[in-house]
Amino acid sequence: MKLPIDPAWFAPLISGLFRLWIRTIRFECVGEPKEFLEINKRGKPVIIALWHGEIFPVTGFGHTLTDNLxxxxxxxxxxxxxxxxxxxxGHSTVRGSSSRGGVRALLQAKRIMEKENRMAVFTVDGPRGPRHKAKGGVIFLAQRAGAKIIPIRAYPRRSKVFEKSWDKFVVPFPFTRCRICIGEPFEVTGEKLEGDILKQEQERLEQHMLSLDSCE
Structure with a gap:
């Protein structure tokens, strides 16, 4: 049955609830966010990389720092x-994914990064997985934009994990503590991204992000 109301009409309510929810969470940072914010302030391109299942807490943490995304x-x-x-x-958005409209979205994001000096936010294993397997889009964008990739992980102390979803999507409970782990900047090769070179860069980024498991 088709709903008589467009779900997008609920966006103001959802965004308000999201802001309230995030204000209750106590983020504890391992790593220094000021470093990549300073890179961005100097006009250097930055890509924030996260796993799809951690969108909620990482986006929430980002909201406490900046909306320049x-x-x-x-x-x-x-x-x-x-x-x-x-x-x-406060975000700008581009519409597209690896399965539909991906190239156009990458080029549009690059233009916004250059014109408005916004940091890009990229779910490395999205939109459909496999979980914790980096895809090529973030590598292509980083090379085209000359951007540093900043990996960020989130570990809420108490949360609802949707175990049946491919990404094991995590929603932190209100009033919980959430550890945020910020990795060292990752730089993509300048070599042409074909075949084994692209695969190698994806694997390097995967390992770079998975290495943050130790800060949980």
Whole structure:
């Protein structure tokens, strides 16, 4: 049955609830966010890399620091709602994913990064997985934009984990503590991204992000 109300109309309510929810969470940082914020302030391109299942806490943490971000959102109906929520909390959004509209979204994000000096936010294993397996999009964007990739992980002390979802999506409980782990900047090779070179860069980024497991 088709709903008589467009779900996107609920974006103001959802964004308001998100802001309130995030204000209750006590983030504890391992690593220094001021370092990549300073890189961005100097006009240098930055990409924040995260796993798809950690979107909620990492986006929440980012909201406590800055809204100077451009985020990738799928072209699905659900994506329309997510895009409107993100835009209400200050993000620019580009619509596309590895399965649909990906190249156009990458080029659009690059233009926004250059024109508005926004940091890109990229779910490395999204939108459909496999979980914790880096795809090529973030590597291509980083090389094209000359950007440093900053890996960020989130470990809420108490949370709801959706075990049946491919990404094991995590929603922190209100009033919990959440450890945020910020890795060292990752630089992509200058070699042409074909075949084994691209695969090698994806594997390097995967390991770089998985190495943050030790800070849990």
């Amino acid at each position: 451009v985020t990738f959102v799928s072209q699905s109906k659900d994506g329309e709602v997510i895009a409107k929520v993100l835009e209400r909390i």
